[in-house]
Amino acid sequence: MMSGETVFSNRGVDATELPDYRDVALKPVVAAYLPHALLTTGGFWAVVVLIALVAPRLPFVELDLGWWPALALVPAVWFTVLSWMDARRRGWALREHDLIYRSGVIWRKTVVVPFARIQHVETASGPLERWFGLMRVKCFTAGGMMADLTVEGLDEALAQQVRQYLLEQIRDDVEPESPPAGAVTNRTEDDPDHG
Amino acid sequence: MAEAEWQRLAPLALVFLILKGSQKFVRENLFLFVGAGAGAAFLDWIGPRELLLGLLAVLLIILASAMIYHRRFRFRLEEDAVRVRRGLLVRRELRIRFGRVQNIQLGQPFYFRPFGLVRFSLETPGAAEKEVELPGIPMALAEQMRDRIAGVAEPAPDCEHLEAAADDEIVSIPAESEQLLFAVTSWRLFVHGLSSNQIWLLVGAFVYLFGTFSERALRRLSDTEMYETVSGTAASGPWLWVALVILIAAGLFILSGLLALVRFHGFRLLDRKGRVVGSGGLLDRREQTVRRTKITGLTLRQTALGRLWGAWYLMVRQTTSGANEVDYTRQGFVVPGLSREDMGLVGDLVTGWQVPESFSPISARYRQRYWLFNLLLFLPALIALSTWLGQGHFVVVLVGLALALATLLTHLRYRRWGWSLNGYQLWVRQGLLGHSLEVFEIDRVQQTQITQSPYQRRHDLASLNLVLPQGSVSIPFLPLEEAAALANQALYAAETSMMHRV
Numbered sequence: 059m060m061s062g063e064t065v066f067s068n069r070g071v072d073a074t075e076l077p078d079y080r081d082v083a084l085k086p087v088v089a090a091y092l093p094h095a096l097l098t099t100g101g102f103w104a105v106v107v108l109i110a111l112v113a114p115r116l117p118f119v120e121l122d123l124g125w126w127p128a129l130a131l132v133p134a135v136w137f138t139v140l141s142w143m144d145a146r147r148r149g150w151a152l153r154e155h156d157l158i159y160r161s162g163v164i165w166r167k168t169v170v171v172p173f174a175r176i177q178h179v180e181t182a183s184g185p186l187e188r189w190f191g192l193m194r195v196k197c198f199t200a201g202g203m204m205a206d207l208t209v210e211g212l213d214e215a216l217a218q219q220v221r222q223y224l225l226e227q228i229r230d231d232v233e234p235e236s237p238p239a240g241a242v243t244n245r246t247e248d249d250p251d252h253g
Numbered sequence: 254m255a256e257a258e259w260q261r262l263a264p265l266a267l268v269f270l271i272l273k274g275s276q277k278f279v280r281e282n283l284f285l286f287v288g289a290g291a292g293a294a295f296l297d298w299i300g301p302r303e304l305l306l307g308l309l310a311v312l313l314i315i316l317a318s319a320m321i322y323h324r325r326f327r328f329r330l331e332e333d334a335v336r337v338r339r340g341l342l343v344r345r346e347l348r349i350r351f352g353r354v355q356n357i358q359l360g361q362p363f364y365f366r367p368f369g370l371v372r373f374s375l376e377t378p379g380a381a382e383k384e385v386e387l388p389g390i391p392m393a394l395a396e397q398m399r400d401r402i403a404g405v406a407e408p409a410p411d412c413e414h415l416e417a418a419a420d421d422e423i424v425s426i427p428a429e430s431e432q433l434l435f436a437v438t439s440w441r442l443f444v445h446g447l448s449s450n451q452i453w454l455l456v457g458a459f460v461y462l463f464g465t466f467s468e469r470a471l472r473r474l475s476d477t478e479m480y481e482t483v484s485g486t487a488a489s490g491p492w493l494w495v496a497l498v499i500l501i502a503a504g505l506f507i508l509s510g511l512l513a514l515v516r517f518h519g520f521r522l523l524d525r526k527g528r529v530v531g532s533g534g535l536l537d538r539r540e541q542t543v544r545r546t547k548i549t550g551l552t553l554r555q556t557a558l559g560r561l562w563g564a565w566y567l568m569v570r571q572t573t574s575g576a577n578e579v580d581y582t583r584q585g586f587v588v589p590g591l592s593r594e595d596m597g598l599v600g601d602l603v604t605g606w607q608v609p610e611s612f613s614p615i616s617a618r619y620r621q622r623y624w625l626f627n628l629l630l631f632l633p634a635l636i637a638l639s640t641w642l643g644q645g646h647f648v649v650v651l652v653g654l655a656l657a658l659a660t661l662l663t664h665l666r667y668r669r670w671g672w673s674l675n676g677y678q679l680w681v682r683q684g685l686l687g688h689s690l691e692v693f694e695i696d697r698v699q700q701t702q703i704t705q706s707p708y709q710r711r712h713d714l715a716s717l718n719l720v721l722p723q724g725s726v727s728i729p730f731l732p733l734e735e736a737a738a739l740a741n742q743a744l745y746a747a748e749t750s751m752m753h754r755v
Contacts, residue, residue: 076741079701155748167704170740172747175699199699200378200572200722207700 084149087211099141103134173227193217266389270319378572441590446513448559550693557686572722612671619730696746
C-alpha cells in the first residue's frame with residue numbers, strides 16, 4: 059500500500075500540510091429544500107403508483123393482477139425517504155479558492171470545483187422552485203457534458219450572492235491572461251459581461 | 254500578403270464538397286437500408302427506374318448545395334485571427350483567435366495532390382466540430398497559415414514568454430528546424446491494424462452483410478444444381494466450416510491491417526520548432542500540428558490482441574467539449590505502431606514525463622467486493638439449476654464456468670488498476686486483458702469528486718474521480734486518506750497554477 063512518503067510531491071509541498079477539504083464545516087441547504095425535494099420525488103412516485111393501480115382496472119384491459127401493483131408503493135416510499143435523508147445531508151461551502159458540494163445518501167459524493175477552473179456560472183429556478191423560493195447555481199467547467207456542477211438547495215438571495223461571488227472570483231483569475239504579443243484584441247469588449 | 258483581403262476556395266474544392274455531401278447523405282440515410290433487409294425489400298418495391306430517378310434528384314441537390322456553398326465561401330487572415338464567412342441559407346461569420354487554436358490540420362485527399370491543394374482545418378477547445386474548415390486552398394497558403402498560427406505567442410503568463418519571444422523571430426523563416434521524434438515501419442502499422450479494435454467493427458459489418466445476403470443468395474441458389482453441391486459438401490463434415498471460419502477471420506484481420514496501412518501510411522512524428530507534428534496517410538495525407546501547451550494529457554494503450562504482438566499506440570489528448578463525447582467520427586491524434594522500446598516518446602512529447610517503473614495498487618477490497626457480487630449473482634442460480642437439472646448437466650457446468658471466468662476477470666481487472674504520482678505528473682493504469690495508461694498534470698484538474706458507497710464507508714475507502722479538460726479519469730477503491738490526499742494535492746495545484754482556463 060501507499061505510504062505517506064510516496065504521496066509527497068516534488069514541488070516542495072507536503073500533502074499532509076495541504077488544506078483538507080474535509081476540514082471544512084459545510085453549510086446545510088436551506089430549510090425550504092426539504093419540502094421541495096419531498097414534493098418532487100413523492101409527486102413523481104405518486105404518479106407512478108397511481109398508474110400502476112389504475113391501468114389494470116381500465117375497462118379495455120383484460121388483465122387481473124389483483125393487488126400486486128400496490129408493490130410500486132415500496133420503491134415510492136423508499137425513494138421518498140431517501141430524498142428526505144438526502145435533503146438533510148446535503149451541504150455546501152465556499153472556500154477561498156473553491157466551492158465544495160456534498161450530496162447523496164447511499165453513494166455519498168463530495169465535489170470540489172476550483173474557482174480558477176469555472177468557465178461560467180448560471181442560476182436557474184423552475185416554477186416549483188420559485189414557489190418555495192429556491193434557486194440553483196450551475197457552474198460550468200471544461201471536460202465534457204458531465205462536468206457541470208449544480209448546487210441545489212439555495213434560496214434566491216443566497217444563490218444570487220453565490221453567483222456574484224463566483225463571478226468576482228473568476229474575473230480576478232482572468233487577469234493573468236495577457237493578450238497575444240503585438241496584437242490588439244477585443245478582450246475588453248467580450249469579457250466584462252461574461253457569464 | 255494574404256492580409257485583409259477576402260479569399261475564395263480553389264475550384265477543385267468543389268469535388269471535395271460534393272464527395273463530402275454524398276458521404277453525409279449516405280451516412281444520414283443509412284438507417285433506411287439497415288435492419289433486417291428492409292433496404293432490399295424497398296428496392297424490390299420501387300423498381301429500378303424510380304430508384305435511378307430518386308438518386309439523380311439527390312445527386313442534383315447535393316451538387317447544387319455544394320456549388321452555392323463553394324460560391325459563398327470566403328476567408329481572410331487577420332493579424333491575430335482567421336475570419337470565415339460561409340453558409341448555405343444562413344450566413345455565418347466566424348472569427349477564431351490564433352491563441353485559442355489547439356490543433357491545426359492539413360489534409361490532402363489523393364485527387365488534390367496533382368493540383369497542390371490541401372484541406373485546412375482548425376480546432377478550438379469547446380467547439381463541437383472542426384470550427385474552421387477550408388476545403389481546398391493552395392498548399393503554400395495553408396503552410397503559411399499553419400506556421401503563423403502555430404507560431405503565435407501564447408496568451409498565458411507562464412514560462413511561455415521566452416518561447417513565444419523566440420517564436421516571433423523564427424516565424425518568418427521557413428520550417429527547417431525539424432526533428433524526427435518517431436517514424437513507423439509498414440509492418441508495425443499492419444500489426445497496429447491487426448490488433449486494433451476496429452476488427453470487431455469489421456466482424457460486425459461482415460456478420461450483418463452475411464446475414465442479409467446469404468439468405469437471398471441461398472434462395473436464388475436453391476433452384477439450381479449448385480445448391481445440391483453446396484449443401485452436400487456442408488454435410489460432409491464440420492471441418493469445412495471450421496476452415497471457412499478461419500479463412501474469413503484471417504481475411505478480416507488482413508483487411509484490418511491493410512486499413513491501418515492506408516490510414517497511417519508513412520506516419521511520422523516531428524518536432525517542428527517546439528510544435529508536435531504528426532503526418533501520414535495514403536489516400537488522404539493528413540498532418541496535425543499541436544502546440545505542446547495545448548496537450549492536456551497522453552493515453553498509452555494496448556489492446557488485448559495487441560499484447561500478443563507487443564503493439565502499443567499513443568493518443569495525444571486535448572480539451573474536448575461535451576459534444577465530442579458523442580461524435581465518434583472525429584479522429585483524434587493517434588500515434589500508431591509503438592513498441593515497448595518506444596515509451597521514451599512520452600518524454601519527447603511532454604518534457605519530464607516518463608512511464609513509471611511501478612504503480613501503487615488500489616485496495617484489495619475492490620476484488621473482494623466484486624467477487625462477493627459475482628457469488629451472490631451466480632451461486633443462487635447454480636444451486637437452483639443443479640437441484641433442478643442434476644449436477645452433471647451441461648447448463649450447470651456452463652454457469653459454473655461463467656462464475657470461474659468472472660472471478661478470474663475480476664482479479665485481472667483489479668491487478669491492472671494502479672496509479673503513480675511523480676511531482677504533478679499523475680499516471681493511472683487500468684484495463685482487463687489490455688492496458689490503458691493515462692498521464693496528466695494534476696494542476697489541469699477541473700473538479701475533484703470523491704464518492705463512497707456504504708461498503709466503502711465501512712472499510713474507509715473511496716473512489717476518486719478527477720475531471721480533466723480531456724474527460725474524466727477515476728481511480729476506484731483507494732484508502733480514504735489517499736483519495737483525499739490526492740484530491741487535496743490536485744486542488745492545491747490547480748488553485749496555485751497560473752494557467753488560464755482551457
